[in-house]
Amino acid sequence: MKSLGLLFGHNAVLLVILTIAWPVVRLLGVHAGPMPPWWVVILQILIFLYVDDFLTYWAHKALHVGWFFKKIHSIHHRVSHPSAMDNSYFHFAEFLILMATGQVAPLLMGANIYVIWIWLAIRIWQSVVGHCGYAFWWDPVRLVPLYEGGDYHYFHHIDARGNISGILPYLDRIWGAVAPKYAIYKGERLGGKRRFLKLRWNPSQAVARRQPSSRGK
Ligand SMILES: [Zn+2]
Ligand SMILES: [Zn+2]
Known part of the structure; x- marks a missing residue:
């Protein structure tokens, strides 16, 4: 119920902000004119996605530091095993930051408003x-180069460290910040060829299963 309340509360306030901001947004070139060709739409959305992921990475990294974590980001980390409904379980300041990082590229490029809706x-x-x-x-975003899957961020919640990237893990790999439990899980999953896997399991059991059995010796 708390997640549901935050979901509707945040988006209601955002609707008011966006309505008021529409004249300013139009000055930046965002328009409701004819749609660009399909290949331009795909290209623009890919650019939005990569720019957003890069900016969100640094914003998220900053949110894990001292005062920002204590006062803002710790709310999102109250949930260590989230569900789909928890995607808006944020402090309102964090919700605004994430909305802003997602809109930097569309605003700078003066995108068509319907392309922004798809995005x-x-x-x-x-x-x-x-x-x-x-x-x-079957997650369609898997078609995006470098995308690792929805399970990547889930492991950020388990220990609240590592896997800082939103969806593209290359920055975590560069900084050596991939969550250890995710590395174990990934090895298990690829080894077992499981394509559909519930993640609510204890990674220490997975490690135990991989140890050679002492029985029969
Ligand atoms: Zn999260
Ligand atoms: Zn975090």
Whole structure:
């Protein structure tokens, strides 16, 4: 119920902010004119996704520091095993930061408003999948180069460290910040060839299963 309240509360306030901001947004070049060709739409959405992921990485990293974590980001980390509904379980300041990082590229490029809507739908989908506890092999965002799957962010919640990236793990790999439990899980999953896996399990059991059995010796 708390997640539901935050989901509707945050988005209601955002609706008011966006309505008031529309004249300013139009000055930046965002328009409701004819749609660009399909290949331009795909290209623009890919640019939005990569820019958003890069900016969100640094914002998220900053939110894990001292005062910012204590006062703002710790609310999102109250949930160590989230569900899809928890994708908006944020402090309102964090919700605004994440909305802003997602809109930097569309605003700078003066995108068509309908392309921005498609982008928003994809972004919400990423967030829902990242918190739902499942790794869907049919997740359409898997078509995006470097995308690792919705399970990546789930492991950030388990220990509140590592896996800082939203969906593209390359920055975590560069800084050596991949969550250890995720590395174990990934090895298990690839070894077992499981494509649909619920993640609510104890990684220490997985380690134990991989140890050679002492029975029969
Ligand atoms: Zn999260
Ligand atoms: Zn975090």
